[in-house]
Amino acid sequence: MSATVTSTAGRRSMYGLLGALMLLLSSSGIAQQGERALRLDIGDQQRLTFDRPVARTALGDGDIASAQVLDANQIMVTGLESGATSLSVWRNGRDEPRDYRVTVRPRGARGMESEYTLADGTDTPTLSGESESLSRHDQARSRLGEQNVVDATRQSGPVQVQTDIRVVEVNRSKLQSAGFFFGKNNGGNTLAGVGTSGALGGAEAVGDTFSEGFSFLTGSGFQTGDGGYNIVAGNADDSMLGVISALRSNGFAYTLAEPSLVTLSGQSASFLAGGEFPFPISNDDGDVRIDFKQFGVRLQLTPTVLDNDSIMLKVAPEVSELDFTQGVQASGVAVPALNVRRTDTSVQLGDGESLIISGLVSNSTMQTVDKFPGLGDLPIIGAFFRSTRFETENKELVMVVTPHLVSPMAADAPRPDLPGEALRRYDPSYLELLFDPQDAESLERLGNVGFGD
Secondary structure (H helix, E strand, O other): OHHHHHHHHHHHHHHHHHHHHHHHHHHHHHHHHOOEEEEEEOOOEEEEEOOOOEEEEEEOOOOOEEEEEEEOOEEEEEEOOOEEEEEEEEEOOOOOOEEEEEEEEOOOOOOOOOOEEEEOOOOOOEEEEEEOOHHHHHHHHHHOOOOOOEEEEEEOOOOEEEEEEEEEEEEEEEEEEEEEEEEEEEOOEEOOOOOOOOOOOOOEOOOOOOOOOOEOOOOOOOOOOOOOEEEEEEEOOOOEEEEEEEEEEEEEEEEEEOOEEEEEOOOOEEEEEEEEEEEEEEOOOOOEEEEEEEEEEEEEEEEEEEEOOEEEEEEEEEEEEEEEEEEEEEOOEEEEEEEEEEOOEEEEEOOOOOEEEEEEEEEEEEEEEEEOOOHHHOOOHHHHHEEEEEEEEEEEEEEEEEEEEEOOOOOOOOOOOOOOHHHOOEOOOHHHHHHOOOOHHHHHHHOOOOEOO
16 A cells, blocks of 8 residues: 555656656747847837836847837837847846847848848848849948948859950141242243142152252143142243142041950950150169160050940050150150150940040141242242142041950860961962962862862
């Protein structure tokens, strides 16, 4: 009988121990589940209202957030710095506090672009994600302002840019020439004539009559030239002719350089077509060393891929040429000056679009007067013995820029033939060269026609 009672008491003691353990675990689970999440951005505030008056509060890290009691039943929580901390609030009549997990996120985390995430809860937030658009990255980064954020983002779009640039100089030079010539053809000699052979039309230089003089042709009394337009008055039978010659010509345009540069997005590339000229430099000891200065067509560019079809291009072109007329003497050496035209600009273009981004103009005017000695200085009638020429040199530098998004060729992709590749081994005989010449296009169509072993 006593044994049975002892067994029953033992079971009761065991049940009581298990019940106490379950109660402890249950209370722990309730406390863990009772911790509430509170998320704030830096500078944001949130008001908490309780059913009982607030007795006291405890905040884990006062640098991350602050808690201020507004009245008996309300407190205000303010986010100060990014990070996470704990907040406990005790109420009157309750032994257990109400716990909060306060997470303060950097400014701009709310509404962040979908391809980016901001890891908060640490001392230094981390911005991560991947996008093909640099503009989307800039938008996400601008939301964070001046905060200290680790930028771990990646750009998955095209990162190489080929920029085709054509530098063209338009020479708008103008030559204006006007002169009046009157003379009698007397045995091949001109009685009167003024001008240079390059400025006169309707007269030709002959022999040693004048070193820079002219003579009408014997017989006809006049022959038009190719240098200008001529108005003739007089009687050829009497060999008395008057000639008014006028000439006006314009210049032309030609390409200075046409480089094609490939560089990574955000990296710089440079190009120089020209040379270097030496100039002496003296130091404090009197020693002279030779240094070199570059001149010619120089170009520096920095492309940045903003999107799949948007490229921002920073371009700095420069064209310089030697000018010995403005040079100086240094250590007995004539050092030329440099005439420089440069610009620095930034543009935004689409893939394959072209834009003229620079027009630099230089002007110079020269006047040349050819006159008969003495007679050309006379008033009024001196115009008959004088020729005046104005030459205006007007140069404009134009640059056409065309960026392209490019990718490298695959390792096993077939390479395109280089220009002239079809003619590399073409060695025709003299008969083939004379009667059956082949161009590059026909060789590509016909195969190995004319190729030797």
